[in-house]
Amino acid sequence: MASTGNGKSKRDTYRHGDLRNALIEAGLELARQGGPEAVVLRAATRQAGVVPNAAYRHFADRGALLHAVSQAAMAHVAHTMEAEQAALPPAEDPAAGARARFRAVGTGYLRFAQEEPGLFRTAFHVPGDMTHAAADTAAGPGGKTPFELLGTALDGLVENGLLPEDRRPGAEFLAWSAVHGLAVLLIDGPLRGLHPTQAHDAGQHVIDMIERGI
């Protein structure tokens, strides 16, 4: 690995080797800092140490790159949600476990929104990706998309008698609306800049409301 001395590194090989992934990774970094608008083709190639038009070997256009980055960001959301569930202490009983897993879905979602607002905005910028996202690109390590994780958690509530079966249909959209709305208010609405502790409390209150109102 030769160095140019200006902080950039040069490839040993003429070929990059894994430019597609490098561009997605660069795009994620741009999105992390500035949201979807910041996913600029030239900036991504710059960061990957490659000439601008090299991107066209791997993506049809800027939109295709942004789409791939958005899917990757969605997978990050799923990962955080899964991690939140995995960190749960062992449940006293199945019903308590189902309830905790449901709440963890919302908590993980909100935690990601607070910790990675740029990625969060990028994940949801490309319309319609959440429910219909290809599972192989938008899923977390567990293989589920955020929307599927929510659905599974709701099923768990029903199975344990915590949610009447006739309330199950459409429940995704009730829960999701409330949590997503709070996320947006925390990111660039009037709740932006709230202390993480307060933000967590607000999240718990919204999840309380959902449990009561669902």
Next chain:
Amino acid sequence: MASTGNGKSKRDTYRHGDLRNALIEAGLELARQGGPEAVVLRAATRQAGVVPNAAYRHFADRGALLHAVSQAAMAHVAHTMEAEQAALPPAEDPAAGARARFRAVGTGYLRFAQEEPGLFRTAFHVPGDMTHAAADTAAGPGGKTPFELLGTALDGLVENGLLPEDRRPGAEFLAWSAVHGLAVLLIDGPLRGLHPTQAHDAGQHVIDMIERGI
């Protein structure tokens, strides 16, 4: 009024007369069609029939214009919410009236989001404008901002015994999160393109949830 013949009209006078408002109006039109990113200084001046830099007599920079447009869009939101309340049939009793006014707040908000997604996004694009917006620029004809309309409606619930007093604090953010979240899902989430009737139903379900869970 002389005409150039190419569809644009020329001022009679050397001076425009009300360029500031004309630029805001043009900005609203751009926002209506393309959201906040579409509020482009050159496009606004073009639409106002004026040379680009003329805008600088009235706005410090593009950001100042966008801010003014955002405030105007917020006033439109307030106006729609007030209209929704004004269209309510006379209530059977005070409690029913308070409840109807509360629901109208959400319904009006959601209606605006569906009918004017570009303006809706523009209204909320500039962070923090909702709660702290200057009442004179972001308020509807009734003089209240959307956030104030929500607060007043919640107060009405408390006054009529429909909401326990100890649940009042912070209730804005619960209600608002849920409705705002649904609005976002309807605009460019997976619920985008829903038939207006279905969207209305979804709105009613979310508002039901809020009433139960608040």
Next chain:
DNA sequence: TGTACATCAGTGAACGCGCGTTCACTGATGTAC
């Protein structure tokens, strides 16, 4: 009522910018013989 003058809203021309995208190319890699 008429004239001189200050004000300042809008003009005209130009700038540098980074962007996405195109073209013809080059040279490293892997494969066939």
Next chain:
DNA sequence: TGTACATCAGTGAACGCGCGTTCACTGATGTAC
């Protein structure tokens, strides 16, 4: 094992674009005398 060749990932140079913003200006308007 060695050589010829096809492939195709990345290069280099260039394009046209609309953008925000700056400068020195002009001429309509309202005010003071």
